[in-house]
Amino acid sequence: MKKIFVYVCALCVGYGSLMSCQPANEQQKAEESEEMDLPAPIVVKPSLAAPDQFESVLTSYFMLKDSFVKSDTSEINQKATDLIEATNKVDTTKLNTEVQTKWKTSKAMIIRSVTTLQTEKGLEDKRAGFEDLSKIMYEVVNTYGAKTTVYKQYCPMALNDKGAYWLSVNKEIKNPYFGNKMLECGEVQEVLTFEK
Template sequence: MKKISLILGLILGLGINASIAQINNAKTVTVAVNGNCGMCKKTIETNGSEGKIAKVTWDTKQKQAEITFDTTKTSEEAVLKKIAQAGYDNVQFRAPDDVYANLHECCRYDRNHEVKGGPHAQMNHNNMPKAAAQHEDAGQAKGLAPVFQNYLTLKDALVSSDQKKAAIAAEKLGQSILKVDMKALADNEHKQWMKVKGSMEKASTAISKDGKLEGQRNTFMALSNHMYELAKTSKSSEGLYWQYCPMANNNKGAHWLSNEEAIKNPYYGSKMMSCGEVKEKI
């Protein structure tokens, strides 16, 4: 029996190691995650793991999860949020009370502890006072506000055909992208952020280092498309206009976001300032 257990343990260990080896740009952290039993282990690992993006292994004795994840596609916070949404309090997030209540009786662990994120790490608003819920919504809206503001500053610099100002604005945009607190983002907002974050970083860096206005404008096209994708899920984008110039990009057309309805073309500036139309108000 000991030999059989040893062999099974070895096979399981090799399987876990092989799964982790498939994860690129890997980072591994060990964090506290509440739970009680083998059923908890299965739920925590299943909900936290995601193909070649993240692998979670939970220790039933230590009440700790080892998380290995691709830093370009997800984050420690994102994985822990999924685990909390499945009903398990952890070092970053407290699970929704209704989800915890629906856990199997043997899985209802002792909740007498304080989550690192504090009261605003609670995953839903059901049991939250109205003022607290509004405060959390404000926090979510604020999460990406600096990114949108710096994007608009960059757009205005391109409208003015000022290459140096555009470079400075792009650099500030890149800095604001790096400073985003993903714990402050709503679920849909967070998912979209993880999809576009890398491309937006590259675009802002490229614009900040480009010494030619034409090159900056070309890169701004792709950046604007990513910003639009993000805007569709973010409260920080309310009041923006999705605008379009059919003559930009060698008559293939190009879009941009603006905080005013009047057309001020970032691809032509004063040469064709009013060329374009509003396609959508967000």
């Protein structure tokens, strides 16, 4: 039995992300036996660095992502409301005109995406909306920066094998597109650190 387990672990290493998209209980066993192989960190120099002002928006996004991991639609709707509130509360009055102008566009995109996500009835439709939001948030962290390391994570099987990514503050994969069905399906594509 032990030899079979070692063989399975070797296959997991060899097949990389393909093998990472197995049911959570099998994946957990495999990950316990090997180190997570992460890409080299990318040091991002935000074009309009202002991480303090946008921290609450990122935190709200991460909490929304966690509610997708739980597959809880009522919590998803509540966390989406929290994200809209955090986005509306961002105060850019002490920042330069370029940041203020750019933020108006970013803010409108976030609110439109989250509102659309909220109006969807089914969990899978909400997850498709979350993909759109994640693309916007990726641009937000690259534009304004973040106070912590951000992991861009990707699942090739998400959204009917179209593939989709999300952002996380944890390197461990907790897939918002599958929840407990395939909790650890995915890989870290980028490790983003931010120039101070």
